[in-house]
Amino acid sequence: MAKILNVHNLEKTYSSGDRKLTVLHDISFDIEERETFAIVGPSGSGKTTLLGLCAGLDQPDSGNITLCGADIGSLTEDERAVLRNRNIGFVFQDFQLLPTLTALENVAVPLELQGSKDASKIGRELLEKVGLGDRINHYPSQLSGGEQQRVAVARAFSNSPSILFADEPTGNLDAETGEKVIELLFNLNKESGTTLVIVTHDLELAQKTGRILKLKGGKIVDNTVNTSL
């Protein structure tokens, strides 16, 4: 199977006043197409930073990231934006829906950015799929946390991404709602054949993925195939 993401000798340092803080240290790994992949580790281990870099939201200080065949380090900010729009889906811990847009408009935005004429139709279908067909004209503030995350999942799949990054997708939900959202995420992922990368500290959730990468203090401590599946 072809590799969709290749990370090689990745380093990332942040400055805080005069102090320099190395968040990621010599990180290398690959992810193959259609693979489900979890990045786990304690708070402050660098998992969210790693996800941001892999998704092209930031530039590494050294090392290389190749995503969908593009070397992220050589792209400008706007080129990375286009790359994200065409190939990547996101699900965030705090949903990150645009508060001034309705559920349908939120789902349609990635497609509209591509200039798609069917944005609304596809958005409607996806919202039906996540069980929100009757809430398409509601604003985020009129939806519950679980409903908002379902809208976010629908949005993440709207542009038929090659790879989907989920950052603590159940972090802001109660256990029961979180369970339902994860079920939805995995079902849609299976259906569309997307590569799924989840950042979580929930080991139970990580066990549902095909491979688990463990981070500690900015370093990889384990990268193993999940045999329990």
Add this chain to the structure above:
Amino acid sequence: MNSEKLRSSKPGYNWLFKMAWRDGKASARKLTLFMASIILGIAAVVSIQSFGENLKDNIALQSKALMGADFKIDSSTEPNERVLEIIDSLGGADAREIAFPSMAAFPGNGATKFVQIRGIEDGFPLYGALETEPVEAANKYQSQGAALVDATVMLQLNLRPGDSIKIGDITLPIAGSLIAVPGSTAIFSSVAPPVIIPYRYIEETNLVQAGSRIRYEFYFRVPQANLEVLDNEVERELERHEADLDTHTSTSERMGKRYENFGKFLNLVAFIALLLGCVGIASAINIYIKDKLRAVAVLKCLGATRRQTFKIYLIQIAAIGLLGGLIGTILGLILQQLFPLFLGDLLPVDVEMSFSPRIIFMGLLLGITMSVLFALYPLMGTLYVSPLQTLRVDTEGKTNSGRAGLLVLAGIFLFILLFSYWLLEDWRYSFAFVAGIIITFSVLAGIAKLFMQAIKRFFPSSWGFPARQSILNLFRPQNQTLTLILAIGVGSFLISTLYFTKDVLLDQANFETETGSPNIIMLDIQSAQQQEVLNTIRQNEFPVMDDIPIVTMRVHSIKGRSVNQIKEDTVRQVNRWILNHEFRVTYRDSIVASESLEQGEWIPEVSNLNLVPISISDNFAEDARVTVGDELTFNVQGVLLKTIVGSIRTVDWSRMQMNFSIVFPKGVLEDAPQFRVVTTNVSDEGSSARLQQQIVRDFPNITIIDMRQVLTVIQGLLDKISWLINFMAFFSILTGIIVLLGAVRTSKFQRIKESVLLRTIGARSSQILKILALEYMFLGILGALSGILLSLVSSQLLAWQVFESPFVPSLFPFLVLFPGITLLVMFIGLINSISVIKSPPLEVLRKESR
């Protein structure tokens, strides 16, 4: 994937507009106040601009009717042969007029009135019409040999058509009330209201005598005349013979200019209201964009580029500006309809309102430009938002560059400068205006910063909790202290400057006679009548306060060059009035209270008549380009008299007393033909009327000016002007309140979060209320006081530089404006926070976060 491919993805402008609309629609509530600021500012500018333009157009359109002719020749002396020849060569006048001020008596009720007698030939006005009541009186007064009397005089003196009027030696029946005469403005003729009589009776009045102030007018109806040739060539020739030619176009241009200047002042005031609105726009957009930064990060995460997100909000703000501009323009166009209702008498023509596309375009353009310019700096913040913010990662995101900020600031000031120039057409004033704005804003911003530093440094740790907490709020992160002090300060500054300026203007025009100073002035008293007039005054037990001799003369030569030579000099520097004016000169041995010696030596009396040392006023010296030691020759009714400038005086012309440009020493003019001016003080209106009746009856040629009546006229004029000033002040107050509301509301969520936290840990409603009330009180006091004190300085400068008048500030801004504004700030602040105090903490947080 190659980067070439990645660059090609771009949704069109349609999507940007769609996003701007979707987002704007959901944020409409937050944007209402900002839009209101734009609307009010633009309504103020558009209403004044549009009214000014309509007035100018109407003056130009009605220019012939305004003059009543295509052109006219006038002179203040009886026209000589050459002037008459010119009149003949132009085809002869179609109508003639002789006009002079005089007293008129009304035998029916014994009343007297100082009026302007206009002896007019049949045919005038050649364009337009006399407006009379009854209407037919305008057509019949000539054939009936009757008079038309000013409508206000008819009303005041309870006169009716058919009553009589006595002018000099003749008595005529009154044909009707005169409502309007082409070329006259009611307010300007109120001191000497017009009385029209047939031209043929002028001689019989016996009032046309030496020394009388008479104007001879010749009206022409020549529609095909080349006005340019008349204005240049004929005018130059006439000037040599002490006559003047005015065409209907030059007159209307001059009149338009007079109103244009007045309009310019109001335009600037309106423009300040607009700028005040912009302070609100800037602060509101700042907070609005800060609110949007998270959405910008999400959009970038989903694949929107920096430019796309920037453009979404730029389109939104420009659209709000356009909409605000449109509503403001419509409101301004509606408001201008009110102006003629209040200004009626001040206007020379009936102003028909029309909507100029130029003004509408200006309103819209102004709306967009101001909104975009003032929003640009906070808007640039969207360019530097990192999509990483969606992942809760603290980024070292770049903030707006200093250079970009300076560029935007330069753009704002350039715009203000160009706009002021467009209004004022004078670079000097425009630069001064921009400098004034920069200084005002900088001083207020400086005060706010100093205040924050001072309370940080000298924090009152011993104060109670609410007071300490309220002070802490003034310099916490994301505080609104600077914005609020700027908004409150600029508003207070503007409003109190308007009040102080009004004080200066009213003070300057305040001729209220102090007890004991003259309030009746009698002019044109012939030497032979002097003793009898003085006796009449004394017999009525009134004091003779001044008895001033007056000799009329013209300048004949200046420093050896004759007036005609100077007139022909195309690069002459001597002012025209010096060459043409008939000076009324007095002689005395001492200077008076309204004068002070500036240069030279005052010479009380002379015996040598070869070279008479005279004293001239400083403005005469400046306009005639002469100084102490220069020679001047005067033509004293045919006799040439050589003089030398002995001294130059500063004269306070604003004092309502007889002031003179030229004063001779005693011993020179005593035997020259002269008349006298006598003043007296009459305590009440009844005695004044009795004295006036007696003087008019016994001495019909004498003109009496009752200062009380003059005062009423001036008061009327000032009332109308103050209405306009108050109207503009109202706009500023309203805009100021909206800016304040905007500023308070934008910081509302921050305050609510803090208040809810305080409530959660047990603070009582009364404590929170106290904290908020004290915070707004501090802001109100500081803003209002700085604004008012700053306006004291600016008003002093205005009084000193522009009005050249002493400035005694009224207490109104301190006693009413200062506490009023402070209470208003507290009221607006508390009313906006009332939801925090009334509802449970969780409910408030959920509601406010939506």
